[in-house]
Amino acid sequence: MSHLANITKKELRELLTPGSLIPVVMVAVIFMFMGSMIGGEVEKASAPVVIGIADADDGVYSDLSIGYIETFYETYYKVPVEDLPEYLITLDSSIYGNDQAILQEMRAKGVTTLLFFGPGFSEDIASKEQATIELYFSEVSTGAFGNMSSPAMTGIISYVNTSLSTELLEDGYGVPPEEVGAVLNPIGQTQPVTFINGVAYTGITPYEISSAMSSQSMSVPIMIMLIIVMIGSIVISSMGNEKENKTLETLLTLPVDRTTIVSGKLIASAMAGLIYGLIYMVGMYFYTDGLAAGGSMDLSKYGLSLGGLDWLIILVSMFLGIICALGMCMVLGAFAKNYKAAQTMTMPISMLAMVPMFVMIFTSYGDLPGILQGVIFAIPFSHPMMAMQNLMFGDMTLVAAGLVYMALFALAMIYITVRIYRSDILITGFTKEDFKRMFSMKGRRGAGRS
Amino acid sequence: MDTLVVEDLHKRYGEREVVKGISFSVKEGEIFGLIGPNGAGKTTTLRMISTLLRVTSGRIEVCGHDVMKESDEVRRRISYLPEDAGAYKDLTGRAYLQFMANFFANGDEAKAMVEKGIALSKLGDRIDSKVDTYSKGMMRRLLIARAIMPGPRFAIMDEVTSGLDVMNAYEIRDVIREIARQGVTVLISSHNMFEVDLLCDRIAMINNGELILEGVPSELKERFGVATVEEVFVKAVNG
Numbered sequence: 271m272s273h274l275a276n277i278t279k280k281e282l283r284e285l286l287t288p289g290s291l292i293p294v295v296m297v298a299v300i301f302m303f304m305g306s307m308i309g310g311e312v313e314k315a316s317a318p319v320v321i322g323i324a325d326a327d328d329g330v331y332s333d334l335s336i337g338y339i340e341t342f343y344e345t346y347y348k349v350p351v352e353d354l355p356e357y358l359i360t361l362d363s364s365i366y367g368n369d370q371a372i373l374q375e376m377r378a379k380g381v382t383t384l385l386f387f388g389p390g391f392s393e394d395i396a397s398k399e400q401a402t403i404e405l406y407f408s409e410v411s412t413g414a415f416g417n418m419s420s421p422a423m424t425g426i427i428s429y430v431n432t433s434l435s436t437e438l439l440e441d442g443y444g445v446p447p448e449e450v451g452a453v454l455n456p457i458g459q460t461q462p463v464t465f466i467n468g469v470a471y472t473g474i475t476p477y478e479i480s481s482a483m484s485s486q487s488m489s490v491p492i493m494i495m496l497i498i499v500m501i502g503s504i505v506i507s508s509m510g511n512e513k514e515n516k517t518l519e520t521l522l523t524l525p526v527d528r529t530t531i532v533s534g535k536l537i538a539s540a541m542a543g544l545i546y547g548l549i550y551m552v553g554m555y556f557y558t559d560g561l562a563a564g565g566s567m568d569l570s571k572y573g574l575s576l577g578g579l580d581w582l583i584i585l586v587s588m589f590l591g592i593i594c595a596l597g598m599c600m601v602l603g604a605f606a607k608n609y610k611a612a613q614t615m616t617m618p619i620s621m622l623a624m625v626p627m628f629v630m631i632f633t634s635y636g637d638l639p640g641i642l643q644g645v646i647f648a649i650p651f652s653h654p655m656m657a658m659q660n661l662m663f664g665d666m667t668l669v670a671a672g673l674v675y676m677a678l679f680a681l682a683m684i685y686i687t688v689r690i691y692r693s694d695i696l697i698t699g700f701t702k703e704d705f706k707r708m709f710s711m712k713g714r715r716g717a718g719r720s
Numbered sequence: 721m722d723t724l725v726v727e728d729l730h731k732r733y734g735e736r737e738v739v740k741g742i743s744f745s746v747k748e749g750e751i752f753g754l755i756g757p758n759g760a761g762k763t764t765t766l767r768m769i770s771t772l773l774r775v776t777s778g779r780i781e782v783c784g785h786d787v788m789k790e791s792d793e794v795r796r797r798i799s800y801l802p803e804d805a806g807a808y809k810d811l812t813g814r815a816y817l818q819f820m821a822n823f824f825a826n827g828d829e830a831k832a833m834v835e836k837g838i839a840l841s842k843l844g845d846r847i848d849s850k851v852d853t854y855s856k857g858m859m860r861r862l863l864i865a866r867a868i869m870p871g872p873r874f875a876i877m878d879e880v881t882s883g884l885d886v887m888n889a890y891e892i893r894d895v896i897r898e899i900a901r902q903g904v905t906v907l908i909s910s911h912n913m914f915e916v917d918l919l920c921d922r923i924a925m926i927n928n929g930e931l932i933l934e935g936v937p938s939e940l941k942e943r944f945g946v947a948t949v950e951e952v953f954v955k956a957v958n959g
Contacts, residue, residue: 276822284810515806523770523800524823694773
């Protein structure tokens, strides 16, 4: 077995332990569950709402309104006529005005939402006064999608209002049927047109695009941040352990080149990082898939999709990002005297991974002022975080520049790491004298360790 | 023939000089002890000999190879055991020996080396247990086995019995005598003067980065008219 393979195999055995894999798998499983739960909730929320209807008015307009509600369920929710009684439950109207009796009746009939037509509803409309429908809700949910019955009621009442207005304009006010639309909605709007990569797409707005992409905008930066923080922590801790146990001292006195040691550690850590990434990606796939099942927009018909080459670029970008992180971790790890000291060294890496993550979640690279764009570009982890969106929107310049920058950054880090492995710093740590020597010309001249 | 030659060796960290021009040599098959109090510069000297630290000035030659110019050649001939060293906790004793053997040999030769290491470690069935379940004595036996199994020409051991109980320390001294009998040159550092008196053919005393005395323990005791190496050291330091 070659020395490189020997070191890589050993490092992988140390990196891919049940202790390090279980948290990664757990996070992926949590994402899978979140996706299926949110998807299920969204689906539930867009399903027809079961409502109670009580008619204490029993007049022309309350009957008409109930008819409009039935039409709404048939046309909007696609509920067959014969199934309407399952969704629109008739409640006893004699309890009008008695809140406790209303609550009991709602519980008895198993409804959580009630539309109550009070006495005088039709009379008010007939006398050209505004009538009111009373709304009752018997449950408050703290879940994000648990209170969808209230916006659903707003939609239903709006539909009833429009339908009644049409009826009244035609019959009560003598407006010709062909003019009713113009009276109700004097201003209309055409289908919106949005230009994406120079192509005009009808029927979609930038807000709808960003909403549809919100799960990717959130999940990709979070996933990359998690990989970098986790792999960074493992690598730095492993170096702290190596120093504490003096296994590194032993390794450095073996007949093996220092570059081989650094390469073995880097390759193994990058492989472990990609395995972690793959596990996270499976979790993210099920997460976004769960959301899509709940009714996400299909962006591919607007040209916003990724092909095989795009995914390859994303993978390369991720790999380079991981190599950059590992290079930085190995440089930082070289200064850790022991395992405990190594733990604090992960902080700069975590911070550098979190800054672009928050930027990508809450805004975008293009929206940042020039200086901040420079800062974000300089952080190598930003590039895999924004690669997917840039590829979707065809911003190849930024993707290519990011890849070149990461490759150069990774090479610089590997070079510095090899230099450190060939110096005393790895054994003695970074002493005050080393620091002074770095910033003093006299020190530099006298630093000639032969 | 000298396995190790150290000439006017200096080591500086900035303005601080921790090794101040020491010179000594170790003959082939000899057990040589570098003794002195904590902080005297023993470990720094051993680390320079083992190619871990760069030499500020002076010269070190191991088996005829300069440690600075031919560090790869030196590493092929030495085996270094740091003080309080450990092994990779997630590996078993056998896997650890296998990992180390792969740097020196391949195939059947590596397998034979591992078998030799297992026999030397005297860990029995525990060789297949994870290293983090080992006692300090077991760990030290594994590491010494690791250091010896490739058949180095020169073994460098820093405070090799430090922290071990009487039985373990006795066994390890026995192992060192045995490898020296087989022709391996051994350089040990210790602040335990009793141990070096028992074990070493020759000793060098270091204090405050300077070599203050070198010779055969029995001759040094006779020269200073004292019964122990410890007393020789005290007299040498106090002039």
